[in-house]
Each structure stands twice: as C-alpha cells, then as structure tokens.
Amino acid sequence: MTGDQGHIGEFDRIARFFAPLAEGAPGAFGLTDDAAVLPPASDGLEWVVTVDALVAGVHFLPDDPADLVARKALRVNLSDLAAMGASPRGYTLALALPKTLPATADWLEAFSRGLGEDQAEFGVHLLGGDSVSTPGPVTLSITAFGLVEREKLLRRSGASVGDDLWVSGTIGDGALGLEVARGRLFGAYSDLADRYRLPRPRTTLGPRLAGLASAALDVSDGLLQDAGHIAARSGCRLVIEAPAVPLSESAAAAISDDPDLFARALQGGDDYELLFTAPVECRSAIDASGRDVGVSVTRIGRVESGTGIELLDRNGVPLEGLSEQGWRHF
C-alpha cells in the first residue's frame, strides 16, 4: 500500500482481496489468466446470464457499509437468476474505485468480506473480474451465472388467462425501508431499512417454480410496474386484489399509521420478491414448494384477458389512479 491515500495497485488488489474468493472454482484459475472457464453444464441444463450495475449515490448511499454494497450487488443479480428459475453458480465482477476513496484497503477488505459471506450463503464463486480506477463514484457491475433445466426456463411471457397471480415473501419493505434509511419515515422500522440494504433473493424458490409457474420476474421496479411487464409480455391483463398483497408486520404497522404509504409499498422498488403466474391446478404444488424452501407464497390475483393491470379494493372495486406505467395515486 502506497501513501496515495491508501491506493492499492491492481495486482495487489486481486491477490489480497479477490483471488481468495475464486478458491473452490477450478475454472477461475485463481484469477491469474485472461479469462475463466464455466464448468460444463450437465445434460439438459443451460447457462443463464444476467448483469446489473450499481453506482454510489444512485443505487446505494456513498457511505453505506462496503460489505452491504457488495452483498446487495450480488443479490440483485441472484434475484434475476431466480426469476428465470436458475440456480446460481458463479459471477464476475467489474469494479471501478476512486483513487481518492478514503481507506481503500479497509473498504476493499469489507467489500470482499461481504462477497465471501454471500458466496457461502448462496453457493457461488467469483470467476473473474476487472478492477480499475475512476475519477467518479464507486461503480460496480456483476454478471452472474446460473443453471436451469432447458425445458423449465421461466420467462415473462408465459401467463395465460385463468392463471393465478402469486408473489413470494412480503411487498413494500424495500421501498419503505428506503424511506427509513433516508430518515423520512420514523418508528421502530430498522428491519425495513435492513430489507432495503440487503435484499433476500429467492434463489431456492425460483428453481422450484421452474416447471410450475407460467411466467415470472423479480419485483425490482415495484409490484405494479413489474406486474405490468408480465401483462405486456404475456398479452393479458393482471388483476391484483389489494387486500391480498402480503405485508410484513413492520410495513403493516407503518401503513396503519399512514395509509398513504400503501401506494408507496406497491409502486416502490427493491422488493426482490418473485412475482409469478401459474395454472390453478398448481396451487398445492406451489404451496408445497414454498413450505419446502421456507419462503411464504401468496395468491394475490389472477390473469384475465385484456391488457395492463387492475387493482381491486376489499369490495372488488377497481381502485382509481392506476395506469400501465404504474401507480399514480389513490
């Protein structure tokens, strides 16, 4: 480490912080070669690939702990794999760091520690990467790789009229958590802020839904907008029963205090739950899949003919203020 405000050269960065994350992945060659080799996919399996970029000040707060930044970056990609029904196997990392980052070694230590923790939790390895300097903010992109059975790939386009609409976990924690993290929502809601900072990708549920669900995606733009994506790609109408949308205890308490927050919960992003459609005859199999992997699954509506989405109140009456682009206001 030189006196250059803790700046560390590329080779040192790789050897100290990243090569240990490639241990256990033979095709990564300890990050010493020009490229990595993906393990051969077994018969009938296909590689699924996804990429997400995150920028400090845009996708996370510049002073967010580096280990949480790393884990969030990895998890949003694992969520995309889960949405396709794929089991995660590995990832590559491109990291642009400001030379002026204070205490670069500490930041990288925490960043790589966060990746290591999630590698253990999700069974993935770092396969390759590039680490560069930037005069701008911390910027990282992760490309993640997973395997799916060729015939069971989940897409956004398979919903059929008559299917149920389901969602995993709870909705709105990410959006309300961002309000808490920004100091705009007060109360004993630190669990919501944690949900915003550290999504829980449904990596075990997604592959279980492959072969059952007719269409799926992960809720990153907000429940209503993402439901609109399935509707648009599948050429149908998604009807959502508002009272059926599952809320966490904290989100329900916050909304009870301020009912306007319900709209925020439905239109906010960063849920990283799976939103999916499935034939009615799959209900018990889906319930069983959720139980097996310990993730709640809730039926929140149905697929009808038409276009766009519709949100119904407790009396089955359409709520106003909704457009295909998402929620406007109640």
Next chain:
Amino acid sequence: MTGDQGHIGEFDRIARFFAPLAEGAPGAFGLTDDAAVLPPASDGLEWVVTVDALVAGVHFLPDDPADLVARKALRVNLSDLAAMGASPRGYTLALALPKTLPATADWLEAFSRGLGEDQAEFGVHLLGGDSVSTPGPVTLSITAFGLVEREKLLRRSGASVGDDLWVSGTIGDGALGLEVARGRLFGAYSDLADRYRLPRPRTTLGPRLAGLASAALDVSDGLLQDAGHIAARSGCRLVIEAPAVPLSESAAAAISDDPDLFARALQGGDDYELLFTAPVECRSAIDASGRDVGVSVTRIGRVESGTGIELLDRNGVPLEGLSEQGWRHF
C-alpha cells in the same frame, strides 16, 4: 426523449439502441427478460468468460468518438478470449452514463452503431445488459463469452524450457499511437493512433493456436511485462531477441527518428497481440496457422530455465535496465 439534456429513460434506451443488437441471439429474448440463456455448448466445448471495465478519462479520452469507445471495449474482451484459444460468441454490457452527457441520443446512436459493426465483424451478439445513470464519467464493462475445445484451452502457465517464444502482428503501435493521439509524437503516424483507438483482437488466430501453443496471453500491459507474466506463471525464463520484435512500418520509422521510442514500444500497453510459447516442432504448423488467418506470426525468442525475462541486443548481449516488473530504461 425529455428536455433533460437529451436524457433517455432506461426502457427507451434498451428498445432503441440495444435490443436491435440482440437480434440473432435467441437466448437474449430481445432483452425483455431478467436474464439471457447461453446457447448449449456442443460436446467437448467449454464456455470461456472474461470481463473488462473502461472509464472515460482513464481508458479512453472523454471526447473519443462513441463508436470507437464501444468497439474498443468489445475488442479488448475478444482479445482476452483469443488468448485462451476461444472463439467469441456473445457478450453482456453494463453501461453507466452521465445524465449531463451532451446529446445522449447521438452518443448512444454512435455507441450502438459501433457495437453493431463489430458484432458483424466478429460474429458475436449482445446477450443482455444494464444501463444506468452516473454522476461520474462514462463507465462501461463488457463480459464476453467464447467457446474452446476442453482439452485445448490456452493458459499462461504451460511454457516449457526449449519452447519458442512467438508474437502475432506488430508490437508498439498501441503505445506509440497513444503518444500520437495525445499530440506528443508528430509525423505521418495516424495509423498508429488508429491502432491505439481500435485494437485488432486476434480472434481467428487464437483458436488456431489452441492445441499448438504451450502458453499464451494477449499483450495489454506491454510486451515485457506480459512476457514476465508467462515466465512467472510457467516457472521459467523468457529470453527476447530485441531485433526480432516485429514493428510496423510507422513504428519503425518513428523509432528510427527517435531510438528512445523503442523502449516505449516494448513497455507500452494496448498492443492486443498474442504472445505465446510453443514447442519447436510446432513451427511450421504455427506459420501455416498465421498464413491461413492472414495474421503474421514472428518468433522473437525462447524459453529457458530460470525466472523473469531477458532482452538481448543484436549481438546477443543482455540489454541493461530491465526488471521483472518491466522495462525501466536502456
């Protein structure tokens, strides 16, 4: 397009500029899903993966034409695949654009046009991507995918004592071209600047060398430093005959005018030629491979026992001023 200095929303950016680049890749699903599917690798083939990040002001000049930026970003990745002996098949893109980028639509149009031109030239397709805003400079990372025969993968670690040392094309054009581009080297050397701005990855030669070469990499850090990488990974000494290093006409002319530029040619980066070792009995096969694909290949030295690298003058006398870390001075 809004009045926000030409800022274009993510969905529009994808539909207008990037989805057309995914046509012809069935597994990209028109960039409408959460992830893409790699085509199944035929029996005996493996997927090779590499990633490179580029930042405006660090890896390219902020006012470099966007089409050249795009093509360079793609090509440096294709060069990494070639160094492993892999044939390129596709790539994903993460792009962070300043909202204040003047004429964003024009920039994106040129950027995607550049990618399209190189897709046609190299037979690859865009498989997926992410497009985000940044308060910093243009930042992009590309993850590229190629296929190689499982048993023929080229690595940095396979050189044996007695092997020849070879290099493709010409050395120093990238480094001298950067001097031209920066206005520090004057003369009729616009072809050198072109070489700096637009590398020529040896995508057809690399796969031909798979099964012949014992070790390989692409010259991105400079001939001497990259030779040191092969030496270090292979546990041997690389001896380079300075007069044998192939120079382009322009580089030779520039060096004839200013002999100090020879050191710059050997230590500068951005050549993106293949540096490789091979058993003596492969000489004619390697010459034939170069002829077949229209890329010159030149023997520039040999592998000896020991460590590090050695540069010999025309009389076979070691040149001073060299260290394992690269060239210092003559």
